[in-house]
Amino acid sequence: MRRLLFCALLGLSLGAQAGRYELVIDEGEVRFSDGSRPALTINGQSPAPELRFQEGEEVEIAVTNKLERMTALHWHGIILPYTQDGVPGISFPGIAPGETFTYRFTLNQSGTYWYHAHADFQEQEGLYGPLIIEPKGREPYRYDREYTVLLFDWQDEKPERTLANLKKQADYYNDQQQTLGDFFRDVARDGLGATVKDRWDWGNMRMAKTDIADVGGFRFLINGRDAEQNWTALFKPGERVRMRIINGSGMSYFDLRIPGLPLTVVQADGNDVQPVVVDQLRLAVAETYDVIVQPKEDKAYALVAESMDRRGQALATLAPRNGMRAEAPPLRAPRLLSMTDMGMSHDMAGMDHGSMAGMDHSQMAGMDHSAMAPAGNPDYAAGSGVAPEPVDGGRVLVYGDLKAMRPAAGYRAPDRTIEMKLTGNMERYFWSFDGVKYSEAEPIRLKYGERVRFRFVNQTMMNHPMHLHGMWMQLDKGNGRFNPLKHVVNVAPGQSLEVDVPVDAMGEWAFHCHLIYHMASGMFRKIVVEAADGSTQPFYEPQPAAKKESEHAHH
Numbered sequence: 017m018r019r020l021l022f023c024a025l026l027g028l029s030l031g032a033q034a035g036r037y038e039l040v041i042d043e044g045e046v047r048f049s050d051g052s053r054p055a056l057t058i059n060g061q062s063p064a065p066e067l068r069f070q071e072g073e074e075v076e077i078a079v080t081n082k083l084e085r086m087t088a089l090h091w092h093g094i095i096l097p098y099t100q101d102g103v104p105g106i107s108f109p110g111i112a113p114g115e116t117f118t119y120r121f122t123l124n125q126s127g128t129y130w131y132h133a134h135a136d137f138q139e140q141e142g143l144y145g146p147l148i149i150e151p152k153g154r155e156p157y158r159y160d161r162e163y164t165v166l167l168f169d170w171q172d173e174k175p176e177r178t179l180a181n182l183k184k185q186a187d188y189y190n191d192q193q194q195t196l197g198d199f200f201r202d203v204a205r206d207g208l209g210a211t212v213k214d215r216w217d218w219g220n221m222r223m224a225k226t227d228i229a230d231v232g233g234f235r236f237l238i239n240g241r242d243a244e245q246n247w248t249a250l251f252k253p254g255e256r257v258r259m260r261i262i263n264g265s266g267m268s269y270f271d272l273r274i275p276g277l278p279l280t281v282v283q284a285d286g287n288d289v290q291p292v293v294v295d296q297l298r299l300a301v302a303e304t305y306d307v308i309v310q311p312k313e314d315k316a317y318a319l320v321a322e323s324m325d326r327r328g329q330a331l332a333t334l335a336p337r338n339g340m341r342a343e344a345p346p347l348r349a350p351r352l353l354s355m356t357d358m359g360m361s362h363d364m365a366g367m368d369h370g371s372m373a374g375m376d377h378s379q380m381a382g383m384d385h386s387a388m389a390p391a392g393n394p395d396y397a398a399g400s401g402v403a404p405e406p407v408d409g410g411r412v413l414v415y416g417d418l419k420a421m422r423p424a425a426g427y428r429a430p431d432r433t434i435e436m437k438l439t440g441n442m443e444r445y446f447w448s449f450d451g452v453k454y455s456e457a458e459p460i461r462l463k464y465g466e467r468v469r470f471r472f473v474n475q476t477m478m479n480h481p482m483h484l485h486g487m488w489m490q491l492d493k494g495n496g497r498f499n500p501l502k503h504v505v506n507v508a509p510g511q512s513l514e515v516d517v518p519v520d521a522m523g524e525w526a527f528h529c530h531l532i533y534h535m536a537s538g539m540f541r542k543i544v545v546e547a548a549d550g551s552t553q554p555f556y557e558p559q560p561a562a563k564k565e566s567e568h569a570h571h
């Protein structure tokens with residue numbers, strides 16, 4: 017990776033810098049403890065090189081496509097003109113084989129972000145990397161050194177095959193005896209109530225989460241290393257170490273902890289939050305959290321990131337010297353589901369499947385047991401409503417803990433509310449909003465300058481990490497002006513979650529579930545932000561340009 021950094025050119029505002037990267041996307045390989053695998057790479061590596069910028073910088077990133085298919089890179093969480101956002105079919109046509117596309121935008125934010133391919137399943141094949149923006153001003157917390165911790169779920173299988181398998185048979189990756197298919201057959205024959213009665217003892221109705229996770233077969237990585245390869249972060253005892261944690265996975269949520277060290281959370285999704293000390297945090301897919309730890313002893317500490325379904329864990333080490341290794345704790349048992357966890361009363365047993373809280377039995381199938389919120393505590397974890405088991409009585413981060421460091425400017429009541437039902441049909445493996453797949457959906461139209469509240473109503477039994485491009489979501493957990501800014505919010509199974517969006521970016525934007533197989537199978541919408549006067553020319557560059565407007569009038 018070569019970076020050219022040069023001072024302000026004539027005409028740029030004083031102090032502005034321009035950072036340029038040249039990135040080449042190509043076939044390559046990743047090397048694990050048990051050998052190499054073919055992968056997609058950027059400048060010969062996967063994960064892709066860490067890009068570092070300064071707040072205020074004018075960025076140029078030239079991306080060359082050496083693949084035999086179209087590609088595109090998306091700068092996740094970055095506020096920029098929509099034409100630079102990197103979503104084929106929305107922002108631009110994509111980067112054709114052999115072509116170079118140069119992205120240009122100015123960074124008016126700082127913090128921990130990442131970037132990844134936004135074309136078919138290329139992200140899952142290796143095109144993902146960290147993007148760090150250093151702030152102009154002084155940060156409201158101190159640390160002596162910092163590391164990036166990029167989590168990933170590698171699959172040997174080609175993602176296209178995975179999706180095809182899921183479409184053929186939704187429980188393809190189910191390695192448990194009691195399969196989802198059996199459950200459906202019984203429900204079809206006996207109805208949900210009878211099936212549930214039959215399967216679960218009402219006094220102790222529990223089911224292992226792993227019965228119906230949708231995709232498995234992952235190798236969990238930290239900065240591209242598997243557990244054997246043991247990525248290591250060095251420290252001097254007593255130092256404050258900042259960890260920039262990014263969940264770059266395609267499908268996996270992680271419960272992360274460093275046994276013996278409290279985690280002081282200082283940033284969420286790149287934005288400073290009022291520090292909160294926890295023992296464990298859950299990262300939904302595509303979320304980032306920055307934590308500061310202070311290892312005081314001259315010994316190795318294990319960094320443990322268990323996948324939410326407990327099929328595996330990513331492991332790394334914090335150590336005062338290379339070659340040390342903390343003993344990794346064993347994988348904890350999957351959390352069990354109870355019906356009260358799901359907010360359902362025992363009366364549900366008598367109902368037929370069609371009437372269950374408006375869900376049909378196929379939606380029920382996406383059930384993600386480990387993620388169920390305990391009754392009466394709907395926001396029990398970072399993932400909102402997600403409840404990892406307590407660790408030694410330790411604290412688990414919940415969304416309500418996240419309070420912005422600085423109050424939002426212009427905070428006010430929303431102008432209107434848009435409800436989006438998160439829906440799916442597990443048997444046919446399609447995922448959707450309001451029961452409509454992307455291919456059949458109209459775009460969501462917003463007016464520039466309005467403030468829109470989105471109410472996500474999750475009618476499935478899976479977690480969905482909702483990602484909005486181009487604009488922030490203010491996650492409403494009752495902290496008012498201190499509601500944190502997020503680019504991804506997790507909506508827990510059977511739960512609702514509300515965010516406010518100040519609509520401040522013209523153009524066309526993607527809005528989707530960040531689980532890659534859910535996105536690919538329809539859980540995706542286009543958002544069109546139109547001029548406030550209702551003009552029929554929805555798209556123009558954010559920079560005032562009368563000519564551009566007339567050019568786009570035919571839209």
Ligand SMILES: [Cu+2]
Pocket residue numbers: 447479480481529530531534535539
């Ligand atoms: Cu989803």
